[in-house]
Amino acid sequence: MITSAPASTVAVLIHDGYYGHGTGAGAANRAFLRVLAEVLPADVRLLLLPVRLAPDSPEHREHEPQDLAGVLARAEVHPLDNGTSGTDRFGGVANFRALAAAAGQVLRDQVGRRGESCLCIAFDVPFFGLAETAPEQVHLVLVPRSTGMLHQPQDLARTRWERHCLLSAVRRGARIGWISRFMAEHLRTDYRVPPAALVALPDGLTDADRPSPAAELLPPGADPVVLGSPNLRNGFLLSFGRAEPYKGFQDLIAALALVRRRRPPALVLAAVSEGPGRTRFQQRLVAQLRATGVPAVFLGDFDPRIRSLLTRPELRGVIVPSRSEPFGRIPLEAHAAGAAPVVATRAGGLAEQITDGHTGFSAEPADPASLAAALTRALELTPAARARMRRAAMAATVHFDHRLAVIRFLRANGYGVGAEERRTG
Structure with a gap:
């Protein structure tokens, strides 16, 4: 249902992106908020409801006011308790239920009692239960950035809960937003969300998403594990993301072992976590690197400056080996930074971002041999071919203009907002 008149209040609910942004979802949430604060009419009230994180939580980061200054200047912020005492922004189904109750109470207090109409955009799984607690005048849009079926398929209870919540929300008149064509099909097919x-x-890029130039080869203060004593100034490959099995870093190491006879550049593998110490998966990755003899620098601690490595002249290629990816921002960030070539699997939304042989190279997910073949093609590029691929990839970012996407979404909900001519790129 598209609202016939614009709501007087817009509420945005996020689990990551306010107290820092330790996930791709958090970075995407911040991008949405920046655009919204810029283009939303000044007479529309803006509420921001983030999941609260305590200062001693390992997921808590200091605000980056230069990044969210426009949002924080105009938004009324109401932190939400998800039942973890501020230690975990995500949690499990019990935390999702607690979060829906807390968010519903804030919306009743801030919207229901005032008799205002409200467009409520709730990002990601933790808010799926909101339709059961939000007041009637809330026009709800749930926006899954992923699902349990994609990232935790073994958790059948969570998948059943997600499906129940989405279908219940639709019956109550909510709409379900899709961040990629892959996610639209996934929600239709696997969660039975009606197309209507x-x-x-x-999802996509904004001007602010372009990585800042890196003054140093590694982020200041980095504590890397160095394997094989690589000299990164002779060139390096880069792969980064959360240290989770679905990111496919184990497949990348196996693929590099297959192409080792071609003497590929050293790998900078930033498989990161936010907690203290190394996770078991991180330990397995380091052990795998040692066992295969792949020269590498391993970074295990989350640091937003890792993305700045995309700007380094020594960079020879960016690898995104994911087994599952609802959207995947890294190829676009690499393209915007002029990093080439990008080698990515065809997992989920990644297939929408790479045209094989034109803007990068593609491989099958969870297939080290296929990834090795794509890496070989990337490493064999001549300087002229690499420059052509860089230009083509940078030009392709125009199709992923997040500012334009937000403007079109707001217009569909009755808001007269800025011009569409501006493009990312």
């Missing part, structure tokens, strides 16, 4: 309930809010 789906609305477009595709």
Whole structure:
């Protein structure tokens, strides 16, 4: 259902992106908030409801006011308790239920008692239960950035809960936003969301998402594990993301072992976590690197400056080996930074970002041999071919203009907002 008149209040609910941004979802949430604060009419009230994180939580980061200054200046912020005492922004189904109750109470207090109409955009799984607690005048849009079926398929209880919540929300008149064509099909096919309930809010880049130039080869203060004593100034490959099995870093190491006879550049593998010490998966990755003899620098601690490595002249290629990826921002960030070539699997939304042989190279997910073949093609590029691929990839970012996507979404909800001519790129 598209609202016939614009709501007087817009509420945005996020689990990551306010107290820092330790996930791709958090970075995407911040991008949405920056655009919203810029283009939303000044007479529309803006509420921001983030999941609260305590200062001693390992996921808590200091605010980056230069990044969210426009949002924080105009938004009324109401932190939400998800039942973890501020230690975990995500949690499990019990925390999702607690979060829905807390968010519903804030919306009743801030919107229901005032008799205001409200457009409520709730990002990601933790808010799926909101339709059961939000007041009637809330026009709800749930925007899954992933699902349990994609990232925790063994958790059948969570998957059943997600499906129940999404279908219940649709029956109550909510709409379900999709961030990629892959996610639209996934929600239709695997969660049985009716096509008529789906609305477009595709992910993408804003001007602020371009990585800042890196003054140093590694982030200041980095504590890397160095394997094989690589000299990164002779060139390096880069792969980064959360240290989770679905990111496919184990497949990348196996693929590099297959192409080792071609003497590929050293690997900078930033498989990161936010807690203290190394996770078991991180330990397995380091052990795998040692066992295969792949020269590498391993970074295990989350640091947003890792993305700045995309700007380094020594960079020879960016690898995104994911087994599952609802959207995947790294190829676009690499393209915007002029990093080439990008080698990515065809997992989920990644297939929408790479045209094989033109803007990068593609491989099958969870297939080290296929990834090795794509890496070989990337390493064999001549300087001229690499420059052509860089230009083509940078030009392709125009199709992923998040500012334009937000403007179109707001217009569909009755808001007269800025011009569409501006493009990312």
